[in-house]
Amino acid sequence: MKTIEMVCIVCPIGCQMKVELDDEGKFLSVKGNRCPKGEAYARDEVTDPRRVLTSSVKIIGGMLPLASVKTDGTIPKRLIKDAMNLIKSTEVKAPVKAGDKIIENVLNTGINIVATRTVLKNDG
Amino acid sequence: MKMKYDVVVLGGGAAGMGAAYGAKENGASVLLIERESSTGGVLNQCIHTGFGLQVFKMELSGPEYHEMYSDKMGKVDALYETMVLYIDFKMNKMKAMSTTGMHEIEYGALILATGARERPFEALRIQGTRPAGIFTAGLAQKFVNLENHLPGHKAVIVGSGDIGMIMARRLTLEGVTVEGVYEIMPYPGGLTRNIAQCLIDFNIPLHLSTSVIKVHGKSRLEGVTVTQFENGIPLREKERFIECDTLVASVGLIPENDLVKGKIEMGSDEGIIVDDLMRTNYENVFACGNNVCIHDLVDFATVEGEKAGKNAAIVSKGKELPERAGMITVKEGIRVVSAKYMTATEPFKLYIRVDKPMEIATININGKAIKAVVNARPSEMIEINMDPNKYDLKGKIELSAKGVKR
Amino acid sequence: MKVGIIGAGVVGTLIARELTRYEDVEVEIFEKLPDVGWGVTKANSGVIHAGYDDEPESVRARYCVHGNEMYTSLSQELGFQFKRVGSLVVAFQQEDLHVLESLLESGIKNGVKGLKILSKYDSLQLEPNLSKEVLSSLWAPTAGIVGPWEVAQAASENAVKNGAKLHLSTKVNSIKKDSTIKLETDKGTFELDFVINASGLWADEIAQSAGVKVTPLHPRRGEYILLDQPNVVKTVVFPVPSKGGKGILVLPTIHDTILLGPTSEDLPPSYKERTETTQEGLSRIIDNAKKLVPAINLSKSIRTFAGLRPENEIKDFVIIKSDEMVNIVATRSPGLTSAPAIAEDVVSWISSKKSLKQRKTFDPHRKPIPRPYEMNDDEREALIRSNPSFGRVICRCNKVTEGEVLEAIRRGAKTLDGVKLRTTAMFGRCQGSFCTVNIMKIMKKELGEEFSEIEKNLPASKIVDGVAR
Numbered sequence: 001m002k003t004i005e006m007v008c009i010v011c012p013i014g015c016q017m018k019v020e021l022d023d024e025g026k027f028l029s030v031k032g033n034r035c036p037k038g039e040a041y042a043r044d045e046v047t048d049p050r051r052v053l054t055s056s057v058k059i060i061g062g063m064l065p066l067a068s069v070k071t072d073g074t075i076p077k078r079l080i081k082d083a084m085n086l087i088k089s090t091e092v093k094a095p096v097k098a099g100d101k102i103i104e105n106v107l108n109t110g111i112n113i114v115a116t117r118t119v120l121k122n123d124g
Numbered sequence: 125m126k127m128k129y130d131v132v133v134l135g136g137g138a139a140g141m142g143a144a145y146g147a148k149e150n151g152a153s154v155l156l157i158e159r160e161s162s163t164g165g166v167l168n169q170c171i172h173t174g175f176g177l178q179v180f181k182m183e184l185s186g187p188e189y190h191e192m193y194s195d196k197m198g199k200v201d202a203l204y205e206t207m208v209l210y211i212d213f214k215m216n217k218m219k220a221m222s223t224t225g226m227h228e229i230e231y232g233a234l235i236l237a238t239g240a241r242e243r244p245f246e247a248l249r250i251q252g253t254r255p256a257g258i259f260t261a262g263l264a265q266k267f268v269n270l271e272n273h274l275p276g277h278k279a280v281i282v283g284s285g286d287i288g289m290i291m292a293r294r295l296t297l298e299g300v301t302v303e304g305v306y307e308i309m310p311y312p313g314g315l316t317r318n319i320a321q322c323l324i325d326f327n328i329p330l331h332l333s334t335s336v337i338k339v340h341g342k343s344r345l346e347g348v349t350v351t352q353f354e355n356g357i358p359l360r361e362k363e364r365f366i367e368c369d370t371l372v373a374s375v376g377l378i379p380e381n382d383l384v385k386g387k388i389e390m391g392s393d394e395g396i397i398v399d400d401l402m403r404t405n406y407e408n409v410f411a412c413g414n415n416v417c418i419h420d421l422v423d424f425a426t427v428e429g430e431k432a433g434k435n436a437a438i439v440s441k442g443k444e445l446p447e448r449a450g451m452i453t454v455k456e457g458i459r460v461v462s463a464k465y466m467t468a469t470e471p472f473k474l475y476i477r478v479d480k481p482m483e484i485a486t487i488n489i490n491g492k493a494i495k496a497v498v499n500a501r502p503s504e505m506i507e508i509n510m511d512p513n514k515y516d517l518k519g520k521i522e523l524s525a526k527g528v529k530r
Numbered sequence: 531m532k533v534g535i536i537g538a539g540v541v542g543t544l545i546a547r548e549l550t551r552y553e554d555v556e557v558e559i560f561e562k563l564p565d566v567g568w569g570v571t572k573a574n575s576g577v578i579h580a581g582y583d584d585e586p587e588s589v590r591a592r593y594c595v596h597g598n599e600m601y602t603s604l605s606q607e608l609g610f611q612f613k614r615v616g617s618l619v620v621a622f623q624q625e626d627l628h629v630l631e632s633l634l635e636s637g638i639k640n641g642v643k644g645l646k647i648l649s650k651y652d653s654l655q656l657e658p659n660l661s662k663e664v665l666s667s668l669w670a671p672t673a674g675i676v677g678p679w680e681v682a683q684a685a686s687e688n689a690v691k692n693g694a695k696l697h698l699s700t701k702v703n704s705i706k707k708d709s710t711i712k713l714e715t716d717k718g719t720f721e722l723d724f725v726i727n728a729s730g731l732w733a734d735e736i737a738q739s740a741g742v743k744v745t746p747l748h749p750r751r752g753e754y755i756l757l758d759q760p761n762v763v764k765t766v767v768f769p770v771p772s773k774g775g776k777g778i779l780v781l782p783t784i785h786d787t788i789l790l791g792p793t794s795e796d797l798p799p800s801y802k803e804r805t806e807t808t809q810e811g812l813s814r815i816i817d818n819a820k821k822l823v824p825a826i827n828l829s830k831s832i833r834t835f836a837g838l839r840p841e842n843e844i845k846d847f848v849i850i851k852s853d854e855m856v857n858i859v860a861t862r863s864p865g866l867t868s869a870p871a872i873a874e875d876v877v878s879w880i881s882s883k884k885s886l887k888q889r890k891t892f893d894p895h896r897k898p899i900p901r902p903y904e905m906n907d908d909e910r911e912a913l914i915r916s917n918p919s920f921g922r923v924i925c926r927c928n929k930v931t932e933g934e935v936l937e938a939i940r941r942g943a944k945t946l947d948g949v950k951l952r953t954t955a956m957f958g959r960c961q962g963s964f965c966t967v968n969i970m971k972i973m974k975k976e977l978g979e980e981f982s983e984i985e986k987n988l989p990a991s992k993i994v995d996g997v998a999r
Contacts, residue, residue, distance in 0.1 A: 007320045011183065012174050012421055014317035016499055051321065054172045054185055055297060056269060058999035065272040066999060068171035068187050077325070084297055088999065098191050116171065117187035159923060207923040209903070221902065223918035225911045244961035246833040249755065253806045254835060256986035256993055260963040271967060273981050273994040298998050342803070343991035382927070382959070 001028070006045060008038040017042055050074035054116070055087050057102055062094030062119040069102055073111040082107055094121040125227045129155040129201070130440035131433065132218070132231040134208055134383075137165025138189075139413025140237035142426035145197040146433020147235070152440050154433075155229065156202040157220060163202070164190040165239055166262065167422065169269045172290055174317075178423035189422065203227065208383060213406055232440030233408040235432050236396060240414035241380045245282065245373035252338040257345030261287035261374040265294070274300055276370030280348055281305040282336050286314035286420070286503075288374025293322035295372075302328050303366055306350055308335035311481045313374070313503050315420065336371070337363070345369050379415040391464075393417070399448050399465035400472040400510070402432035408439045417462050417475070420505045424475065428462075450517040457485070457525030459502060466510065468517035474508045482527030489515050490522050500525070531884060532556045534713055534722040536702050536736055539571035540678060541861055542728035543685035544873035550692035551877075552886040557694035558722065559686065560715060562701035564987065565948045567682030570730040570861065572951070573805065573837025574752065575779060575792060576678045577766055579864040580617060580670035582637025582645060583776060589847040593868035593875070595641045598672055600870040608684035609898035610676065611784040617673035617766035618653065620822060622663050626770040630668045633771075637670070644671040659762050659825040673766055677784050678866050679951050687941060688896040696942075699989075702729075705740040711854055724884075726856045726876065731802045731840045733859040737850070744848055744859045748799045749838035750775075752792025753811035755819075758959050759830040760786045767822050776863060778818035780826065785928070785954055787832065790819040796841065807836045832959060839863065847872070851879060899937045899952060903929035924972070925965040927958025935969055939976045947987040949973070966993070 001022055008015045017032035019042045030042040044050045052074050056066040075083060083106055092102055096119045103113040131147040133140050136158035147154045156163070167175070170186030177183060180192060206222040211234070218234075220227040242260040259267075259275055265287065267273045279300055281288045284307035292302045305323060310333045312319055323330050331350070337358050338349035348371060352362040379395040381388075389397040389405040395418075396404055396411040403410050410432040413425040435445055446467035452474075454461060459479035466472070478485055478500045485500035486493040487508060494515065497506050510517060533549055535542045538561035549557045563569065578601050584591035605612035621630050630647055637645045646669045653667040654660055660667075690696055697717065705725065706712040713720045727736045734747040761782075769777040774794040781789050793811040797804060812834060819826055842848065842860040847868070850857045856876050861868070880886070902910045902920050913933075914921035920933030930953045938952035946962075949955060949969055956962035956969070970984050970993065977984075985991045 007316045009317045009321040011177050012315060012317060014315055014320075014504075016316070051325070052173055052183075053297075056171060056272075056999070058272070064270065065997075066269065068185060068269065070171075070173060070185055080297075091999075098188055116185040117168075118191060159926060205922050207926070207929065209929070219907065221910065221914070221921055221923065223914065223921040225914045225921060226907050241960045242963050244832070244959075244963055246961050247831045249807075249812050249828075249831055249834050251807045251809045251812060256991040260960075263963045263966055266967050267981075267994055268998060271981065271994075272997050272999055274996065274998050276995050337809070339806075343986075343988040378959075 006042065008033060008041050010037045010041050019046065021046060044074075049077040051077050051080060053080055053083055055084065057087055058091045059096060059119050060091055060093045061122055062096065063122050064119050067092065067096045067119045068116045069113050070116050071106065071111050072114050075106065075109045075111050079107050079109065083113070087113065094119050125225065127155065127227065128230040129153045130232040131235065131436045132157065132229055133235045133237055133433070135165070135237035135239055135413070136163035136202065137237065137239050137413065138167055138422045139239070139425040139429040140165075140235070141193050141197050142429025143235040143237050143410070143412055143433040143436070144200045146430035147437045148198070148200060148433070150434045150437035152232070152437035154200050156200050157206050157208060158202060158204050159207050161204050163194060169262070169265050171269050175422050178421070179426055186422070193426065211384060211387070213387060213409065216408065233410065233436035235436050236381070236384065236409065236411040236415060237413045237429060238380050238383065238415045240377040240418055243376040243378055245371065245375065248375060250336055250339055253341055255339070255341040255343055255345045257341070257369050258339070258371045259373065261285070261291045261372050264291050264372045268294060268298060274298055275372070277301065278303060278368045279370035279372055280336070280366055280368045281372045281374065283307060283374035283376070284312040284314055284330060285374035285376065286318055288372060289314050289318040289322040291372050291374070292328050293326060296326045296328065300370070303368055304329045304331055306331050306334050306336060308333065308353055311501060315504060339371070345371055377414065377418045379418070381415050393460070397464045400463050400467055401435045401445055402428060403435060403445065408436070410436050417460050419475070420503070450519055450521050452521050452523050455522045455524035457482070457527070458523055461523065466517045466521070468512040471509060471511040471513070474510045475505045476508060476523070476525070477502050477505055478525045480527070482525065484528045485525045486528055488524045488526065531724060531886075532558065532722040533724045533726065534711070534720060535559045535726045535728060536713070537561065537569070537727070537729035538566040538682065538686055538696065538698070539569050539728060539730050540567065540682045540685070540866055540869045541858055541872055542726070543567070543682045543689060544869050545726055545728060545876055546689035546694045547685045547692070548873045548877035549880070550689050550694050551888050551892045552881055553889050555886060557689065558720060559689070559694060559696045560700050560702050560713065560720070561696070561698050564699050564945055564989070565942065565951070566686045566696070566698070567679035567951070568987070570837065570839060570865070571682050572679045573754070573835055574678055574839065574866060575781065575789060576676050576783060576866070577617070577779075577781065578612070578674040578676060579867045580637065580645070580673040581640045581642045581864070581867070582633045582668070582670060583771060584636070584640060584864065586636055586639040589849065590864055590868060591640045593847070593871040594864040597864070597868040597871035598674070600874070601674060601676070604870050605676070607894045608681070608688055608896045610680040610684045612674055612676050613784060614672065614674040615765050615782060616669065616671045617768060618648070618657060619668040619768045619770060620653065620660060620664050621666050621770050622661070622821070624665070627666055629770045630666060633668055642670065642672060645669070657763055657765060657767060659823050660767065661822060661824050675766065675782065675784055676866070681866070681869070683941070683952060684896050684898070688894070691896065692892055702736065705736070707740060707854065724854055724880065726858070728858050730861065731838055733840060733857065737857040737859060740855060742850060742852070742855065742857050744850065744857060745842045745844060746799060747840045747842055747860060749797045749802050749804065750841040750862065751795040751797055751804065751811075751836055751838055753807045753815060753836040754789055754791035754834065755812060755815050755831060756833045756835070757788040757790065757826060757828070757830045758832050759788050759827050762788055762825055763823055769818065769822060778815055780819050780823045785957060788826065790815050790826065792837070802838065805836045805838060807834050811836070833961060849876070851876070856880070899934050899941070901934065902931055924968050925953070925955035925958065927960050927964070928954045930955040932972060935972050936976065939973060944977065945985045945987050946970070946993060
């Protein structure tokens with residue numbers, strides 16, 4: 001059995017947590033979290049860490065060249081690189097609204113990449 | 125153009141939008157004056173999440189927070205791309221300039237929400253050359269997130285403030301090599317959460333007690349010399365050269381109050397001094413957000429703004445607010461206090477920063493411990509519930525933070 | 531007559547302007563850097579010296595006092611900022627009092643007006659933030675301050691308006707003299723009848739390549755610290771001079787910031803581009819400036835920089851005139867002050883030698899870029915009505931408008947520093963962190979350059995890399 005320390009990143013409070021693992025590294029218990037999200041985070045972190053990814057996509061014909069995007073949930077950390085490659089090769093025509101699905105079910109995670117801002121069409 | 129409003133809000137960022145909403149909700153006619161072409165301030169370029177937990181009970185990115193709060197704020201009279209040149213506190217008037225000419229605006233109450241600026245790298249007086257390739261974290265963020273341009277290929281981040289760490293991650297995701305984050309203090313400058321999700325996640329080393337001591341490169345940055353510091357003294361024998369073409373500096377935010385400097389009570393940190401009602405030393409002038417003190421969380425700036433807005437609306441209608449009854453002085457251990465004065469009529473949230481990391485910090489009012497904080501750091505604001513029903517907040521109140529070992 | 535001027539610094543551009551007063555004179559200015567006034571002219575204290583600090587009978591003594599006087603009308607004609615704030619040389623020790631006396635004596639000999647030795651009390655009345663250790667000071671009311679690159683910008687604009695041609699980013703590699711003078715540059719060969727060498731740090735090498743022997747130059751580096759602490763001093767405050775020169779000063783700039791410096795470091799001739807600052811230099815500035823004005827607040831630092839002055843063994847200007855060339859070498863302090871007088875002298879010599887006639891069509895006036903922040907409300911309103919871009923503030927720290935940025939580009943700014951030095955945008959507290967993007971947007975529109983092509987100043991000083999998407 002061993003104890004590792006980690007900081008929960010789910011919200012800006014950043015609870016310092018102590019996680020107990022068994023000899024095979026499996027999650028046993030957690031201390032220090034101020035809410036249940038911390039426990040869920042700790043569980044994931046020791047099995048298959050997950051992250052929210054924020055980035056931007058290219059907009060064609062918009063008032064701005066980019067629209068900021070995010071995953072509408074966490075995706076496995078190991079898929080971040082591939083997700084970034086998908087985002088980098090995606091172009092979207094304006095107009096775009098916050099919440100619009102840019103890439104549905106990214107890499108089969110069940111999570112979508114959605115726009116986080118509105119970009120209006122550039123009417124010249 | 126001549127205009128008159130109950131409440132005028134200077135600045136349409138997170139705090140200013142809160143102020144406009146707060147004033148509007150409390151029945152005042154509101155004018156928002158903003159120098160950019162839209163509201164939002166830095167929210168527009170902060171595409172990462174971490175916003176809205178208090179205000180919307182959701183985890184949002186900056187642009188989402190901005191759009192959601194804009195919807196909440198609703199329609200507000202606003203002057204965009206307008207710059208206030210002068211405020212006459214005696215006449216309750218101000219002069220502003222825009223592409224349509226000069227504007228004279230009269231107010232019943234004024235709210236200053238002018239935010240903060242970044243300390244430029246050039247202000248650190250580091251020896252060496254002055255090439256292209258040196259950015260503040262905010263400027264680099266603007267280029268990448270709004271203008272679709274990368275600053276360079278290989279970056280060194282100076283300062284472990286939040287924006288610096290966020291940019292370390294952002295640049296890495298965009299294919300820029302981030303060689304490391306260099307922090308001159310022996311402890312990090314930003315939220316612990318960001319060390320985890322921006323640096324550890326991407327194997328970007330954080331070097332504490334280390335900083336840049338020389339810049340190289342004539343036209344464009346070619347590298348920096350870094351070294352370790354001991355008690356503030358650079359150690360010559362630990363110097364090493366890092367090849368890089370981009371330097372991103374996250375070395376502090378400074379409240380931006382140039383417009384009212386010398387005319388309003390300000391602290392040595394250049395922040396406007398307020399009381400628990402967000403009021404300045406003028407009865408009808410309020411301030412909120414980063415130009416009062418640097419906040420960690422955008423939500424708190426907005427909440428402060430809403431409070432300022434509410435109180436400004438009250439004053440603009442000719443009603444009186446309670447007078448100041450107490451004054452906070454810092455005895456030791458505290459570097460920042462979000463309000464100096466108190467009316468001591470209602471409980472309010474005071475935000476402080478300790479001046480050095482403390483394993484356990486006890487926060488004391490007049491020597492009496494009121495709160496204990498584990499792992500207190502200067503980079504993380506501590507919220508203190510100042511309740512006049514619990515503590516005597518009249519007169520001189522001595523606030524202190526003492527570190528206690530575990 | 532075709533006249534070539536090598537160097538578009540303050541001396542070269544003022545000479546160019548003088549030459550355009552005459553008929554049948556074609557003036558071509560050759561500047562190796564991308565903009566005017568970027569060499570010695572750009573990085574110095576910007577002081578228009580009174581002229582007591584020059585040995586009577588020296589070349590510089592001759593030009594300094596006259597040049598100083600000329601700045602009043604010159605600044606009005608050319609529309610650049612000049613403030614006669616006065617200067618104080620401050621003595622802290624008994625043995626320095628006689629130095630003040632001898633400066634007073636030299637000053638009077640050189641024709642400096644209004645010099646006066648002040649008591650401790652009067653010194654502190656004038657400058658309340660002076661160290662209380664002051665014993666006495668020499669007051670020189672005729673000293674002033676300018677933005678030195680502004681003088682070169684204004685002079686070159688006026689010269690070009692009057693017909694001169696400006697070749698930027700054009701480096702003279704060699705000079706061949708036969709029936710005409712051929713300047714071999716990296717942009718081609720130019721044939722001229724007369725050449726004026728005003729190339730600052732490079733003047734000895736240029737003279738050499740034309741077969742004219744001059745004492746060699748070496749760069750003398752001066753480092754500076756700029757503070758955002760307006761009004762801590764009102765005048766130019768000097769310590770008592772030493773062998774190293776005039777010393778480390780504390781002075782206001784015309785932009786209401788405070789300048790500390792320069793240091794005085796003799797470097798080898800191969801160091802003519804070594805404008806980096808040093809730890810030792812910056813520390814020395816702080817120590818010495820604090821001695822003069824203890825109230826300076828280093829937490830208000832905005833920026834540090836360094837400049838190089840062309841120094842020779844005799845510490846004086848060397849002006850060599852011949853049938854086909856004038857070489858102006860070692861324009862060290864008080865070079866900026868002397869520049870108008872040097873220009874007047876050199877050109878009147880050429881005009882008498884070559885029997886030149888003055889043009890009636892010469893226009894001595896140049897209007898500065900309009901600055902709404904410094905106007906009254908009516909003027910602002912009128913300007914904005916005629917051109918709305920003067921109502922949109924781009925640089926928030928210094929209230930520089932879009933109209934000013936556009937005008938700077940129209941007047942020759944092709945780099946970010948070109949805009950900065952013509953408008954003071956990016957000069958202030960935030961050093962461009964707020965306005966850089968907007969300035970680049972304007973430059974992109976006006977110059978048709980992509981962000982990744984826009985340069986800070988020198989070739990290869992690109993601001994950003996390519997697109998992310």
